[in-house]
Amino acid sequence: MEKPSEIQSELDNFREQWRAEVSARSKNAPPQQEQEQQHQARAGPSKAPISLIAPPRKTDHTHKRVPSKDTTHHDHEEDYVQTHNFDVDPHRGKTIQSRDDTVEHDKEPETALEYYEKAVDNETSGKLGDSLSLYRKAYRMDSRVDQDYRDKHFPGVWKKKTADAQPAQPNPSNAAVTVPNTAHHSQESAPVLSIPDLIASFAGLGVQAAPPVIEGMPQPPCPISELPEEILVHILRDVAVIDVGDFMRLSRVCKRFAYLIATQSQIWRRICLGAEFGFGGMVYHWQRGHSWEELDPNHELDDDTVTMGELFQRRAEESEATTNALYGSVYPSWQRMFQQRPRIRFNGCYISTVNYIRTGHASGNHITWNSPVHIVTYYRYLRFFRDGTVISLLTTTEPTDVVHHLTKPLLQQHAKGGAPHLPSAIVSRALKGRWRLSSSIHNPDVAPNEAEGELVVETDGVDPKYMYRMEFSMKSAGKARNNKLNWKSFWSYNKLTDDWGEFGLKNDKAFYFSRVKSYGFSGER
Template sequence: MKPASAPVPSESLSSELEDFRTQWLQDLKISHSSKPEAALHSPAPPPPAAVTEEVDVDTIANPDKIPEPAPAEDAQSSSEEEEDDDENPGTAFGATMFEYESQRKKNRELVSALDHFEEAIKKEAHGNLGDSLNLYRKAFRMDSTVDKKYRQKHFPSTAKGPVTAPPTHAPASKAPPIASNSTKTAAITAAAAATTTTTIPTTTTATSATAASAANKQKEPAVILPIADLIASFAYLQITPAPPDIEGEPSPPCPIADVPYEILFQILDLVAAHDIADFSRLSLVCKRLAYIVATEERIWRSACLSFRFGFSAMYYAFHRTLDGCLAATLDPLTSEAQYEAHTDARRLARTQKVCAALLKHKPYNGSWRQLFRLRPRLRFNGCYISRVNYLRDGQAAPNQKTWHSTVHVVTYFRYLRFLRDGTVYSLLTTDEPTDIVPLLTCAMLRDRNQAHPMLANLLCGRWRMADPLAAEPARRFADDVTVAMAGGKMPFEVDGDVVVETDGIVPKYKYLLQLAVRPSGKRSVNNKIVWNGFWSHHTEIDRWSAFPLKNEKPYIFSRVKAFGFGES
């Protein structure tokens, strides 16, 4: 029988374990001392400001691609799989950079909208859609343009040029399988150092340049030029052809860009003579035409003196009778056409005299364009319409018991159609403009025998403008007795007033309207006629009576293409 072995003392076991542990640590230190210089001399972790701006080189080459930051947790978890002990210096050495990066990013405080946006992109890349959505909402609530700022920071316009060539070594994600922990640590550290050295300086430089340019743009206030200076800046510009539909293809032909200015002036002069509105709309084509429209005084002078839509078409004395005949008695040897030609010549001379007298004063300041726009004139290519609404108390039936009173809304329309021969037509009706305006053509207005049923109450009359060269302002009536009979003080006639005389509903009455041409807004000029007075004249007893203007509304001009310029 063998004797039982004596138990090994615990003190000897502890000493053996301690010797083994010491030997093992020495072996580890020797293995680390034999690492390549690239791993031993790897750069220290970059400062936080620089690391937050790191972008992959492939991503810089494609600015339209939304960057997805590389998750540092994957590299850290792969290094932690082979950790055996908390005191293992090899594992701690290999994971130092990634643990530092992950911890620094987690501890970063989100202050600005850009911080929230960047963190939201990282959360979205890791699959945390709920957190990323909340961060996106916070970012856009803080700054609605945070996405543009993100692109300016990470993908500035300067980054679209030639990009630095990528490193010759393979990325860490494409490295071959690593056999040992120490080799894996060295490869990861070298790849991280190379990536940091390659990408961070380029992105940081571009970002700083973009930030500097953005700051300069914010510091420079926007200069708003006056209209005169803005138009003067177009003086030396040329008509440029339209850009090609496809990039790289030749531009489409633009013949007007090569036309000399003398020929271009004649073309625009013909356009203005046909329709001054079309000439004004040419300023929307390009800056060169805008400069010509705004500064070519010769064209605007022709428009002011035009008989078609200028001031030469205005009459300052009644040219017709209420029946539409000529007001003047003709010589038996003079035809009506000769008289009209003689009258047109006198009107042209008078218009030149009036314009020369008004051009020197405000608000025209020597500009024919301002004179044409601002001076009151009548328009013949449309119709003036006044819509009137008023309330009238009603009455319930005698056998009806109600707790409320009946109210009627009364709507009626007034129409004025001016013709360039000095006649005018007035109509008061409840019919809508869509039914009445097509009937107000010259052919139907002058054919009184076969008038349309809707034009049964049409009144024919004559019109004239107030004389701007009168020695003193004229009143409507000559003597004080007639003024008193008319019921009040009559207004003076000033430049821009229109005097209209029409037949009455009953043959013994005649109506007199004193109107004024006014603008209806800052852009709409000479398209509104307001009331100054409205009287009726009893021709049998020579008595004047004034109508109340409580419910009357101004006339608003509406252009009708079918009317032409008053010829139809």
């Protein structure tokens, strides 16, 4: 048996040898690394590692995203409503700018924010499967990409409370300032005007001409500044009748236009009572049958001395009288009535995007986390017309290939037989129907403002013996008004057996309005 002193000496020798080997390796390592770096430099950038040419990404993957208190109220559906943009006329050729935009849109994303933006676009258009894969790529590159997206697209809302919690200090105590900051004191003393007071302050202002391009040159002419106010109001009223959106955008031209648009109640009265965009074009009684046929006088007329034309004229007068009665009692101004009173919009289409998941294969067992699934996407379309008719369509085709073909001439042309090409393949499955809004006539025991806001749509069925009835409540989403239709019920009526059957609304989503330029400003195309 060896003595303890000998064992201890052997351990000391082993430690010394191990230290010597480690020190020798550390001395020889730098020359080897320098040779590897020189070899990579000679090889050129084409042989660089993949990590060097990949998009930048953050290395901190352990950070967990915790919802901030500043954005909890922005997670609702209405705050992120993005309607489709169909302001491009499909019958016109693409300009140079549109081709450049297409190339830029088809460019492959490189950063996490670009992947996230493309995922949001796909989710908005209903491509839920593509958006999920893009979201995964974005979060793998940057776990906080959603905050970068909010900072870019919603900077005012995202940082509002942060700015309020940390007010800027124009004159900090540790700053070497010898002259007082008078601008800060002037900002504190300036009164903050309300919007009505601000508009009233524009009353005495006129239309100012543009300054000369070169200093010292004569001022360019401004003929509209010399027009009397009566003629200027008449011009603004004509613009409002053609397009209310352009009429509102004129308020950005100058303060004089902003004052006239906000205070001229006669223009807003003309908009509300007119049939172009106002309530003169709303339908509160059935005007047509399900298949757009004329109504049967025997069912509509209670008195033989009244004709159908006189009946429609009487209903139009009742609708105008109701509109005049609501002014002052329910809505304080004509402008407020146009913005808040429920109405159908005709210069676009209401679209419902539905996504649901179903199993990928038939199995008697329960679905597990690794079971294949399919994400199914389909769309519902509703286009309304002023004569009380509507076009309804259920299809898997995306909106860009559908909305421009939802017209009465195409529906009449392709209704009997469908060809395997556009637009016949889509329009042949569209259904004719009719619509009407609720009013105090249908609910006499309810207040006038509460009786309105419900929409009833009746369409033909897929089989001639059926008729579909859809009921909605009109709501507003985001900053726009009257752009959302919430489902209330969906029924099927059997004409042969006189039975009603209710459809479930498990997967169906609300309709959102999207303006379509090819329909025209008034929506009659």
